[in-house]
Amino acid sequence: xxxxxxxxxxxxxxxxxxxxxxxxxxxxxxxxxxxxxxxxxxxxxxxxxxxxxxxxxxxxxxxxxxxxxxxxxxxxxxxxxxxxxxxxxxxxxxxxxxxxxxxxxxxxxxxxxxxxxxxxxxxxxxxxxxxxxxxxxxxxxxxxxxxxxxxxxxxxxxxxxxxxxxxxxxxxxxxxxxxxxxxxxxx
Amino acid sequence: xxxxxxxxxxxxxxxxxxxxxxxxxxxxxxxxxxxxxxxxxxxxxxxxxxxxxxxxxxxxxxxxxxxxxxxxxxxxxxxxxxxxxxxxxxxxxxxxxxxxxxxxxxxxxxxxxxxxxxxxxxx
Numbered sequence: 001x002x003x004x005x006x007x008x009x010x011x012x013x014x015x016x017x018x019x020x021x022x023x024x025x026x027x028x029x030x031x032x033x034x035x036x037x038x039x040x041x042x043x044x045x046x047x048x049x050x051x052x053x054x055x056x057x058x059x060x061x062x063x064x065x066x067x068x069x070x071x072x073x074x075x076x077x078x079x080x081x082x083x084x085x086x087x088x089x090x091x092x093x094x095x096x097x098x099x100x101x102x103x104x105x106x107x108x109x110x111x112x113x114x115x116x117x118x119x120x121x122x123x124x125x126x127x128x129x130x131x132x133x134x135x136x137x138x139x140x141x142x143x144x145x146x147x148x149x150x151x152x153x154x155x156x157x158x159x160x161x162x163x164x165x166x167x168x169x170x171x172x173x174x175x176x177x178x179x180x181x182x183x184x185x186x187x
Numbered sequence: 188x189x190x191x192x193x194x195x196x197x198x199x200x201x202x203x204x205x206x207x208x209x210x211x212x213x214x215x216x217x218x219x220x221x222x223x224x225x226x227x228x229x230x231x232x233x234x235x236x237x238x239x240x241x242x243x244x245x246x247x248x249x250x251x252x253x254x255x256x257x258x259x260x261x262x263x264x265x266x267x268x269x270x271x272x273x274x275x276x277x278x279x280x281x282x283x284x285x286x287x288x289x290x291x292x293x294x295x296x297x298x299x300x301x302x303x304x305x306x307x308x309x310x
Binding site: 026033043050059171172 | 210216221
């Protein structure tokens, strides 16, 4: 993904060539759908949300100031939309207390149990209070890059670090049974 | 659960691949968007004289009520005089139907703000 490609496409779109937006969609559809998926855990809804994010990006292209990378601007816009959508439409999420926990670890089922545990932990993130959930989702989406998560959220790095710490703390406290499992894939 | 374990679970998440028709769907929406004429902006330039005139009328009405009440209550302490003037001003405003106008404006503002929020105009 090249920043110059984004810049060139944006220039063409602003000059009236709306078809140039296809290049932007092709380059960024994967990350935007994946980020949306992390907020809703529903593939169909993730695509709807990503489509809306692209539409808003198209409408707001003139508002992209070139002092930040196009991707930074796009992720901040998308994250803002996804967070709003998450609040607006009740997501198919589970409260932390109801997050499914795997049943034991019976020999051959150990791998399946580990997978179930991983899925449950990911879903449990959505049960966190909004400000911790957003920090956790963006941090891991950006490959554990605090600075990138902070830019997407429009917060300082210190605030994001504090929210991450608190979010993890809540997850650990709310999911005690996971600690009892053997971590076959942990290494 | 240790931080490293959480890190592993949350960062090793398998990604979802957008469906094959996703780009086409987005571009169709973009083309529709491009074909739609831009929304008509609120005509502030035309509305401003009317709003200014309305404000002037309101100020004059309040001022005339206040000055009339002041003449009648000369020598009376400030607060009773103020209350009397305010009551007179409200009565004048009531004669002009200002209360209903204010209520209508407030309702309009609330409904416009609400609909804009629901359609997600603030990206």
